[in-house]
Amino acid sequence: xxxxxxxxxxxxxxxxxxxxxxxxxxxxxxxxxxxxxxxxxxxxxxxxxxxxxxxxxxxxxxxxxxxxxxxxxxxxxxxxxxxxxxxxxxxxxxxxxxxxxxxxxxxxxxxxxxxxxxxxxxxxxxxxxxxxxxxxxxxxxxxxxxxxxxxxxxxxxxxxxxxxxxxxxxxxxxxxxxxxxxxxxxxxxxxxxxxxxxxxxxxxxxxxxxxxxxxxxxxxxxxxxxxxxxxxxxxxxxxxxxxxxxxxxxxxxxxxxxxxxxxxxxxxxxxxxxxxxxxxxxxxxxxxxxxxxxxxxxxxxxxxxxxxxxxxxxxxxxxxxxxxxxxxxxxxxxxxxxxxxxxxxxxxxxxxxxxxxxxxxxxxxxxxxxxxxxxxxxxxxxxxxxxxxxxxxxxxxxxxxxxxxxxxxxxxxxxxxxxxxxxxxxxxxxxxxxxxxxxxxxxxxxxxxxxxxxxxxxxxxxxxxxxxxxxxxxxxxxxxxxxxxxx
Numbered sequence: 001x002x003x004x005x006x007x008x009x010x011x012x013x014x015x016x017x018x019x020x021x022x023x024x025x026x027x028x029x030x031x032x033x034x035x036x037x038x039x040x041x042x043x044x045x046x047x048x049x050x051x052x053x054x055x056x057x058x059x060x061x062x063x064x065x066x067x068x069x070x071x072x073x074x075x076x077x078x079x080x081x082x083x084x085x086x087x088x089x090x091x092x093x094x095x096x097x098x099x100x101x102x103x104x105x106x107x108x109x110x111x112x113x114x115x116x117x118x119x120x121x122x123x124x125x126x127x128x129x130x131x132x133x134x135x136x137x138x139x140x141x142x143x144x145x146x147x148x149x150x151x152x153x154x155x156x157x158x159x160x161x162x163x164x165x166x167x168x169x170x171x172x173x174x175x176x177x178x179x180x181x182x183x184x185x186x187x188x189x190x191x192x193x194x195x196x197x198x199x200x201x202x203x204x205x206x207x208x209x210x211x212x213x214x215x216x217x218x219x220x221x222x223x224x225x226x227x228x229x230x231x232x233x234x235x236x237x238x239x240x241x242x243x244x245x246x247x248x249x250x251x252x253x254x255x256x257x258x259x260x261x262x263x264x265x266x267x268x269x270x271x272x273x274x275x276x277x278x279x280x281x282x283x284x285x286x287x288x289x290x291x292x293x294x295x296x297x298x299x300x301x302x303x304x305x306x307x308x309x310x311x312x313x314x315x316x317x318x319x320x321x322x323x324x325x326x327x328x329x330x331x332x333x334x335x336x337x338x339x340x341x342x343x344x345x346x347x348x349x350x351x352x353x354x355x356x357x358x359x360x361x362x363x364x365x366x367x368x369x370x371x372x373x374x375x376x377x378x379x380x381x382x383x384x385x386x387x388x389x390x391x392x393x394x395x396x397x398x399x400x401x402x403x404x405x406x407x408x409x410x411x412x413x414x415x416x417x418x419x420x421x422x423x424x425x426x427x428x429x430x431x432x433x434x435x436x437x438x439x440x441x442x443x444x445x446x447x448x449x450x451x452x453x454x455x456x457x458x459x460x461x462x463x464x465x466x467x468x469x470x471x472x473x474x475x476x477x478x479x480x481x482x483x484x485x486x487x
Contacts (some may be wrong), residue, residue, distance in 0.1 A: 003029045005485070006252045006266055008239055008277075010037035011472075012215070013463045014267025014468055015222035016062070016478030019069050022229035024486055029261075030226065031254055032268075033425065035236045037223055039268065040431055041215025041474075048412040050306040050381055052369050053214025055416070055430060057320075057351050058185070060206040061218075062123055062469070062476035069225055069479070076221035077212040082319035082356075087174035087402075094322065095182065095204035101175035105204075108169065111150045113205050115142050121473040123480040124443040124451045158198055160189040164328050165200070175324040181347055181373065182207075183323060186436035186471060188299055190334035191327045195416045197436050202441075203209040204473045213357050218474060242273070244282040248459030263485050265461045267478065269427030270294065270446065286456040287441040290447030294466070294487030295440065298418030299337045301346070301375040303395045307366040309409040311352045313402070319355050323348040323402045331403075333374030342391070343374030348398055367391045377429045380417035433466040442468055453481035461485055 005021050007014045018028045036042050037363075041054040054320040061078055083092030092099050094371045096113060099105040109116075118139075125135035143151065157165055162183055180191040183200025211218040215337075224405050226233060242264055243251035249264040266273050270291050274283060310317040324330050324347035331342040354366040361367045372395050400407040417428030426479035427433050434440055438479075443451050445468045453461050463481030464470065470477040 001273070003027050004261065005029070005263045005265060006031065006241075006259055006261040006321075007265040007463075008032075008252065009039065009267030009464065010233060010235060010262065011039035011267050012041055012218055012222060012475045013467075013478035013481075014265065015070065015219070015226055016065070016475035017267065017347075017482040018143050018146045018231040018462050018478075019222065019225045019229050020482035021485070022226065022231045028231045029419060030231055030233045031236055031237050031239060031252075032235045033343035037233060037235055038216065038219035040426060041219050043216035043367040044304070046304040047084055047306045047412040049362045050304075050365070050412070051427050052304045052367055053353050053357065053360060054219075055218035055302055055369070055421070056215050057349060057369070057371055058182075058203070058207060059215055059218065060203075060473055061209060062473040062479060064479050065475050069475075071225055074221040074224040074228070076218060078209040081207055081210050084178055084320045084322060085313055085318045086322040087325040089174045089178075091178065093177050095179060096208060096209050102171060102179065105166070105168040105171050105179070107284060109201070112146055112154050114202045115146060116201055118142065118389065119442065121469050121476055123453075123484075124445075124468050126452050127443055127448060141344050144405050148448075151258050151361075158201070159195050160197045162200060163265040164194045165185040165197040165299070166327075177324045177326050177330060178322050179305055179328055179349075180327055181322060181349060181461060184299075184330065184334070185373075186430070186432050187438065188297065188334065188337050190331040192331050193249050194331045198438060198441070199436055201293060202472050204331070211474070215474075217357075222475070239272075239277060241279070242277040242460070243461075244279065244457055249457055250459065263461065265485075267463050269296070269425065269433045270462060270464060270466050271296070271307040271427045284456040286449055287467075290450055294422045294434055294446050296428035296430040296434045296466075298377045298421055298431065299373065299375060300431060301380070301391060301395075301418065302416040302421070303370040303372060303392050304414040304416070305368040305370065305396070305410055306361070306412040307368060307406075307409045308364075308411055309405070310355070311350060311368050311399075311403050311406055317352065317355060318403070318465050319352050321348075321350045321352075321399075321402060323398055330373075336374050337376045340376045340378045342376065345398060346372040346374040346395070348372055348395060348402075350399060370399060375418060377422065379456055380419040380429075383417055383419060388417060391415055391417070427466075433464050436471050453477070453484045
């Protein structure tokens with residue numbers, strides 16, 4: 001069968017690309033090896049009657065999703081992220097809030113927010129020698145229009161460590177630890193490391209709204225939009241290879257049958273593209289070299305909890321709870337990862353999904369997912385079942401310290417280490433398919449040559465979470481890659 005586009009991976013990025021192309025008249029096929037679409041955002045029934053709505057806690061939406069793809073008419077709802085409880089402090093989930101313990105941070109960020117948001121959520125400008133210089137110049141002009149005072153402050157604070165940045169703004173104690181954890185997610189750096197502030201700034205300006213109901217709700221709306229646009233979706237199938245013809249990538253072998261196509265999009269981890277799907281003789285150095293140097297090493301373990309009572313602090317149910325109350329705790333956890341180990345007291349980030357979506361658990365019961373930071377991929381590759389169980393027990397004990405009585409309400413738990421996530425298809429067990437650091441962001445995600453979604457192989461495009469702006473705007477990479485192909 002012949003298609004205009006074959007998309008490998010039914011992640012939010014792949015589904016967003018399929019809707020964009022189909023609405024322009026393309027005949028689109030989306031395939032995924034998993035039994036259900038969504039990738040790391042798919043619903044997961046980890047215990048009978050208890051379902052986690054995906055693995056991610058932060059779900060910043062691409063600004064194009066509602067307007068360009070009209071997902072509002074397909075059931076997608078957006079809302080402000082819930083407040084976060086950490087120690088004795090509660091702060092807004094919207095990190096640009098100018099009220100509460102983050103008031104100084106939010107008040108300052110209001111000035112460069114529009115510029116930072118445009119950088120975080122739009123396609124990066126091309127910087128190749130043969131490309132037009134105008135997109136890059138437009139960003140430079142927008143930066144200059146911030147005014148001398150704001151510009152100088154931004155250029156000075158940008159290279160700071162999170163410790164120095166938060167100290168300068170007088171954000172201290174538990175609030176500082178919570179904000180720093182947001183900025184460090186996806187990297188192996190600690191709050192004392194230099195140039196860790198940009199990750200916080202980009203996440204802060206894109207976290208004002210999120211998908212209601214977790215990643216599974218976003219996936220459901222994207223699948224509905226794809227079906228309405230005429231996209232063909234096949235799950236539970238295996239991709240054997242991507243065929244490169246004399247002119248362009250022109251075929252994808254799926255379950256032993258070759259599907260003819262004009263374009264191919266890779267919406268999952270980029271690693272299989274080189275390791276499994278392309279003929280080694282068809283891989284140009286411009287594609288192979290940057291992807292071989294790509295760092296994707298997970299350091300977050302996920303514990304899914306089925307509870308008989310809500311996660312509560314002082315008798316009040318909380319939607320989101322974090323346990324690290326100082327920057328030193330975060331730094332020690334990152335030190336363990338740097339030495340390829342597991343932190344003795346991993347900082348926890350817990351979300352109680354069933355408060356907003358009661359149907360995820362039986363009546364009167366609850367679903368909580370916990371991100372345990374400070375658990376290296378390298379250590380968990382040799383984990384036994386006893387090690388996995390011990391990690392789960394440690395997480396429950398630490399969470400019980402922050403929310404007394406939690407341990408007594410645990411009916412069941414499922415532990416997913418970075419090695420388990422790697423086995424599920426996430427490159428390196430990393431939730432974003434690649435570490436989010438300065439040298440792997442914006443025009444360098446995944447490399448200078450590949451940041452425009454096209455590859456040196458004509459007709460082959462990348463649109464996974466390993467491309468910008470996916471870590472900061474879900475679905476954005478798929479839309480941008482599709483528009484690049486249409487151009």
